[in-house]
Amino acid sequence: MFDRTDPAPLMQRSHGAAHVVMGARGLIDLSQRGSAKAMLPRMTAGLPEIVFLNTSGGLASGDRLRFAVDLRAGTRALATTQTAERAYRAEAAPARAEIALNLGTGAWLDWLPQETILYDGTRLERDTTVDLAPDAGCLLLEMIVLGRLAMGESPRHLHLRDRRVVRRGGRVIHHDALALDDDALARMTSAAMTGGAPAMATLAMIAPHAPDLLAAARAALAEPGVTAAASAPPGRLVIRLLAADGWPLRRQINRLLRALRPDPLPRIWQV
Amino acid sequence: MVIAITTMTTAPIATPEAARLFLQQILSPAFPVGGFAWSQGLEWAMDQGAVTRTTLPVWLADWLDHGTGRADALLVALALRPGADHEGLDDLARAACLTCQRLTETQEQGAALTASLAALTGADLPPLTLPVAFGRACAALPLPRPEIVAAWLLTQATGLISAAVRFMPLGPLQGQRLLAAMRPGILARAEWAATADQDALASATWGADIAAMRHETMTTRIFRS
Numbered sequence: 001m002f003d004r005t006d007p008a009p010l011m012q013r014s015h016g017a018a019h020v021v022m023g024a025r026g027l028i029d030l031s032q033r034g035s036a037k038a039m040l041p042r043m044t045a046g047l048p049e050i051v052f053l054n055t056s057g058g059l060a061s062g063d064r065l066r067f068a069v070d071l072r073a074g075t076r077a078l079a080t081t082q083t084a085e086r087a088y089r090a091e092a093a094p095a096r097a098e099i100a101l102n103l104g105t106g107a108w109l110d111w112l113p114q115e116t117i118l119y120d121g122t123r124l125e126r127d128t129t130v131d132l133a134p135d136a137g138c139l140l141l142e143m144i145v146l147g148r149l150a151m152g153e154s155p156r157h158l159h160l161r162d163r164r165v166v167r168r169g170g171r172v173i174h175h176d177a178l179a180l181d182d183d184a185l186a187r188m189t190s191a192a193m194t195g196g197a198p199a200m201a202t203l204a205m206i207a208p209h210a211p212d213l214l215a216a217a218r219a220a221l222a223e224p225g226v227t228a229a230a231s232a233p234p235g236r237l238v239i240r241l242l243a244a245d246g247w248p249l250r251r252q253i254n255r256l257l258r259a260l261r262p263d264p265l266p267r268i269w270q271v
Numbered sequence: 272m273v274i275a276i277t278t279m280t281t282a283p284i285a286t287p288e289a290a291r292l293f294l295q296q297i298l299s300p301a302f303p304v305g306g307f308a309w310s311q312g313l314e315w316a317m318d319q320g321a322v323t324r325t326t327l328p329v330w331l332a333d334w335l336d337h338g339t340g341r342a343d344a345l346l347v348a349l350a351l352r353p354g355a356d357h358e359g360l361d362d363l364a365r366a367a368c369l370t371c372q373r374l375t376e377t378q379e380q381g382a383a384l385t386a387s388l389a390a391l392t393g394a395d396l397p398p399l400t401l402p403v404a405f406g407r408a409c410a411a412l413p414l415p416r417p418e419i420v421a422a423w424l425l426t427q428a429t430g431l432i433s434a435a436v437r438f439m440p441l442g443p444l445q446g447q448r449l450l451a452a453m454r455p456g457i458l459a460r461a462e463w464a465a466t467a468d469q470d471a472l473a474s475a476t477w478g479a480d481i482a483a484m485r486h487e488t489m490t491t492r493i494f495r496s
Contacts, residue, residue: 161473166366172359175366179473184337191321192333192479200477204369218488229484231370238369240480 014056017066022048024074036065039082046263047110050079059097059124061090068100071107073133078110080266084145085114089121094159099128103136108207112257112266115143115199115246116162120155130166130206132173137207139261140164141253144178145246146185146198154198157182166206174206174236197227197242199249203256210237213260220259223252283411290412294419297388297408298426304383304401306426309376310434310494311339312483317438321482324441328449330479331431335456338476340427341464342367343377343402345472347423348464350406351416357399357407364400367472370483372496377401384408421461428453434494 016036021029026048032038035056041049052067059065069079079101087095103109111128118124130138142164147153158180166174178200189196205213211232217239221228225248228241239256243249257265284290296302313330316322322330334340346364350357368374382398388408389395399407402423409419432446474480486496 161470163470163473172362172366175363175472176369177367177473178475179337179471180475184475187329187333187337190329190333190478191316191326191482192330192338192476194475194477195321227481229481231372231484231487233365233368233371233374236369238484240369240477240484242477242481 013060013062013064015064016054016056017068018052019066019068019070020050020079021070021072022050022075022077023072028072036067038067041267043267047076047078049267050077051082051268052079052113053082054085058086058088059095060088061095061123062093063095064098065096066098066100068102069109069111070102071104071109071136073105073107075104076108078112078263078266080111080268081113082268083114085116087116087118087122087124089119090123090159094123094125097124097126099126101128101130101138103130103132103138105133105135107133107136108138110139110261110263112139112141112269113143114269115145115201115250117145117148118155118158118160120147120153121157122155123159125161126163128164130164130174131170132166132168132206134169135208136168137205137210138166140166140204140206141201143199143201143246143249143253146180146188146200149198149245156185158185164202164204174204176202176204176238194242195227197244199243199246201241201249201253203239203241203253203260205237205260206235208235210235213237216259217256220256221252223248223255226252228252285413287413290414293412294409294414294422297384297405298422300429302384303387304380306380306430307433308494309380309430309496310438310486311373311376311431311496312370312479312486313431313434314438314492314494314496315486315489316479316482317435318489319482321478322435324439324445327432327435327441328452331428331449331453332456333476334431334479335424335428335453335460338474338479339373340424341460342472342474343427344420344424344460344464345467345469346400346402347406348416348420348461348467349469350403351410351419353410355406355410357403360406361399361403363469363472364403368400369480370487372487373483376496381405416465417458417461420464421457424457424461425450425453428457438493
């Protein structure tokens, strides 16, 4: 509610990179520099959690941010972000964010970051790349909110390239890229785009057993105020979700996560 | 009785005139690829009333500029380039299909195109998804790449419009008017695709994705997607 309309102090570029390496018995290596931090809260139940944080408070023109996770053979973990990521208006070069997830044999990662809020005029290019060993798998969430909805902001200028690529044995097996520009924004209300819904999410599970969960996913898609559907191409389960607001979207995703995975929700989410 | 089956000449198509005839032939609805069976989720959207006679042009424009029309145009253009890695592009094309029916649609039509071409030319090539198979088949044609991509887009748009003509109160001539109105957009998209790079593969048509997913659970349907 105290968001500034003109984020003036963000002209200075920030750079950050945090890299976590985990094995089945816990942390192996942690490196962090610049505005990127990674925390590993002590867990009493569920998967080990990695919580990434961008201390610069958001992504502005020219910023570079990198979060990386390596899970060694047989390691299971959950990675998330401490807060919603804000992407601010950029006059010049786009902000670049890179998420690199490397999963060894039999490893599993739930990548469940909090939402990305795109302010009017945002220029953001983000690549999420997952490299899977033959029998590794992952669950990938991405939530995007167009504008500060509480302020009634509806962006008219945007440059977004947000791409998720999953490879197994070096071959691409999942490619989901969202491109938004001014032309797309002007057309968002049409049925083929988002029907005007400013809160968007995709949940994708990449694993041989993922299609077995299609019925459970469909049964969990019952949250009022959310338009969503699921499909399961071989080795994948993909769910697209659209809502008029971030809250019903979040409630629907919580419901889906409970239906699709045995572990508790990320602790950081439960505020 | 011995029936001799004549195969088309395997000599390369050397002139633009011959190349245009080849394009017309393999993009014709008579060429056994099976395009008539698919609607890319449009059937569900029409059934729900989300797409009507009035809003069909908008659906088609979004398909072309921000949806699978754009993605497939890019895949065709990438497959046309000299030295294209068709297997890698095929992986990418399948990976970018986020729904089951869409994947089946592009794989089955691509396999049918490959098999039909093999029957004509004797060329024994592995099946690929439809845009990559089409691009591979046209890569050696002596025609500008935008022209080939535009011809492809016109055929794809024709398929969507004929699905609409079969499903809702829309006369064949009204459908042809819509198609004619798409000409400038198709030419612009084809020009874009001819020089865009692989990183431009993206979409923003989440409503169409949801329509394609919901089509899977429709109880009565004419189309396979």
